[in-house]
Amino acid sequence: MYRFAESTADAGGTMGQTAARPLRADAERSVRMILEAAERLLSKDPGASMEQIAAEAGVSRATIHRRFAHRGALTDALALSAARRLAQAVDDGRPATAPPLVALHRITANVLEVKGAWTFALSLPAAPGSEAAALHETMAQSCVAVLERARAEGLVDASADLDWLQRVYYALLGETLHGDPDDAGTDPDALAARVVDTFLHGAGPRA
Incomplete structure (x- = not known):
């Protein structure tokens, strides 16, 4: 769905070499720590350096540069990892x-949880032709497929424009992530229920 992510070793793009199993597990762990630290730090300071990210991750400068040759490689891996999680x-x-209503609720809750945790990574543009771009396209197709099934079951009007509905749904997801963090109803399931109810019924009075 909307810029709807886990093989963190593959996400790093620098770990294709054959290695003994314990070393590979250690390498995967360090990549995961670096990507999680990059998300935390870059969401607060997009200009943070590789050295600052290494410190946040608790790894050496040599380790982060061994895993990612340059900053662009790190942000590309971050975007791909988040896209895989979202997919x-x-x-x-x-x-x-x-069932369409169940799928819509589950997907909404799942997506809100991932997008809430990987805000910076999912704001990064996916390069045309990249795996991340392909994942986002596949997710968009899944969104339309759910909407088509919902229309077939009468959950939305038979004449509804699915492209428009998709944009409305994406907008609701985006605005939901800007909500009040102190709101008691901010767990993913509660938020998903709000989003789906508003999406299907709008703001009009209930019968």
């Missing part, structure tokens, strides 16, 4: 097999 969140909602 998994969508898949876990069973867009093609769960």
Whole structure:
């Protein structure tokens, strides 16, 4: 879905070499720590240096430069890792097999959880032709497929413009992430219920 992410070793793009199993596990762990630290730090300070990210991750400068040759490689890996997480969140909602209303709620809750945790990474543009771009396109197709099934079951009007509905749904997701963090109803399931209810019924009075 909307810029709807885990093989962190692959996300690093620098770990294709054959290695003994314990070393690979250690390498995967360091990549994961670096990506998580990059998300935390860059969401607060987009200009943070590689050295600052290494310190946040608790690894040496040599380690971060061994895993990522330059800053662009790190942000590319960050965007891809987040896209994979998001794609998994969508898949876990069973867009093609769960009842449309169930799928819509599950996907919404899952996506809100991932997007809330990876705000910076998911704001990064996916390079045309990249795996991240392909994942986002697949997620967009899943969104339309769920909406088509919802329309077929009468959850939305038969004449509804699905492209427009998709944009409205994305907008609701985006605005939901800008909510009040002190709101008691900010757990993903509660927020998903709000989003789906507003999406399907608008602000009009309930029968």
